[in-house]
Amino acid sequence: MRVYRFRQWRFHICPATFYPDVRFCCREKTEAVDLLTYWRLNERPFEPTWDTRFFFEGREHDEALSRLGFLVSEQSMLLGMLTGEVGCGKTLTRAVFTDHLATDRFCVVTQENSSFRFNDLLELVLRAVDGEPPSRRRGKLARYDSFLKIIERLAAEKRHLVLIFDEAQEMSPATLNELKQLTNLNRAGKSLLTVILVGQPELRERVARLPAINQRISLRFHLHPLSRAEAGDYLRHRLKAAGHPSGDLFPPDAVDRAYEASQGVPRELNRIAKLALEFAWVQEYPEVNSIAVDAVVRDLRQHQNLPQA
Numbered sequence: 001m002r003v004y005r006f007r008q009w010r011f012h013i014c015p016a017t018f019y020p021d022v023r024f025c026c027r028e029k030t031e032a033v034d035l036l037t038y039w040r041l042n043e044r045p046f047e048p049t050w051d052t053r054f055f056f057e058g059r060e061h062d063e064a065l066s067r068l069g070f071l072v073s074e075q076s077m078l079l080g081m082l083t084g085e086v087g088c089g090k091t092l093t094r095a096v097f098t099d100h101l102a103t104d105r106f107c108v109v110t111q112e113n114s115s116f117r118f119n120d121l122l123e124l125v126l127r128a129v130d131g132e133p134p135s136r137r138r139g140k141l142a143r144y145d146s147f148l149k150i151i152e153r154l155a156a157e158k159r160h161l162v163l164i165f166d167e168a169q170e171m172s173p174a175t176l177n178e179l180k181q182l183t184n185l186n187r188a189g190k191s192l193l194t195v196i197l198v199g200q201p202e203l204r205e206r207v208a209r210l211p212a213i214n215q216r217i218s219l220r221f222h223l224h225p226l227s228r229a230e231a232g233d234y235l236r237h238r239l240k241a242a243g244h245p246s247g248d249l250f251p252p253d254a255v256d257r258a259y260e261a262s263q264g265v266p267r268e269l270n271r272i273a274k275l276a277l278e279f280a281w282v283q284e285y286p287e288v289n290s291i292a293v294d295a296v297v298r299d300l301r302q303h304q305n306l307p308q309a
């Protein structure tokens with residue numbers, strides 16, 4: 001580990017740091033208060049996790065949640081699709097959505113990695129629902145049979161099966177086609193399961209080339225980056241969720257700079273805000289001002305970690 005001296009602070013360049021290119025991101029102050037105490041926080045507010053406590057319900061996130069809620073409550077809409085720009089909160093939104101589904105009415109299986117072939121995906125779904133060891137099911141027919149039994153059992157319990165496939169842009173056309181076949185399963189005309197595809201913008205294009213699937217997607221929504229006003233609310237919300245009394249640490253001009261550099265993408269906002277919080281702490285600024293945000297943005301741009309202005 002290399003150690004740099006910068007003013008009165010020692011900087012440790014930690015090889016495991018999440019942002020290895022930014023030199024002031026992982027440090028240790030030799031004296032004075034730690035970052036959390038300095039900013040009156042209980043925990044770090046801008047970590048790249050899917051902790052639903054930090055979920056900010058922006059206008060589009062709210063709309064996505066309502067639409068997904070409608071999709072599964074109808075139980076007759078077969079297929080839904082949540083797409084969105086990279087880093088705009090698809091995965092966190094679907095995590096919040098599944099957290100809110102009542103387990104006595106829904107059985108939810110979420111597949112985080114959808115790049116597998118259909119047979120493997122079905123096997124993972126079966127394992128998630130009934131935990132049966134895979135050795136008992138050899139071949140496609142046996143798997144399909146197990147799946148039928150499961151949805152019959154769930155239907156008898158008056159529970160609807162919801163299958164969510166994240167990163168669905170990785171699915172091959174053949175897998176998408178087989179998934180579509182699953183949505184044919186019904187009892188007295190009532191659908192027994194709902195499939196939700198979640199993925200990056202390529203998913204829309206992929207699906208558009210498969211009319212049989214495209215036509216069955218009865219509900220879709222696309223998440224865009226946050227607006228300028230939402231970016232300020234977003235930063236405030238995450239700071240408050242991390243324990244700050246008011247969440248007001250970024251003055252308006254600092255939010256403007258962070259918004260311009262991130263283009264409103266929450267993942268980029270997190271990166272900038274996290275580093276600016278640390279920079280301003282090291283400099284002992286009273287707030288995370290535009291000088292701190294500019295310094296971070298310059299550094300990220302220099303290392304081509306942000307879109308060029």
Ligand SMILES: Nc1ncnc2c1ncn2[C@@H]1O[C@H](COP(=O)(O)OP(=O)(O)OP(=O)(O)O)[C@@H](O)[C@H]1O
Nearest residue numbers: 048049054055056086087088089090091092266267
């Ligand atoms: N509405 C939100 N509220 C709080 N944090 C958010 C929100 N949206 C995104 N984030 C944060 O931004 C980061 C990226 O979010 P997420 O992984 O959900 O985006 P994504 O659209 O699924 O990205 P990808 O296209 O890479 O799959 C996460 O760290 C998440 O905590």
Ligand SMILES: [Mg+2]
Nearest residue numbers: 090091166167
């Ligand atoms: Mg995601």
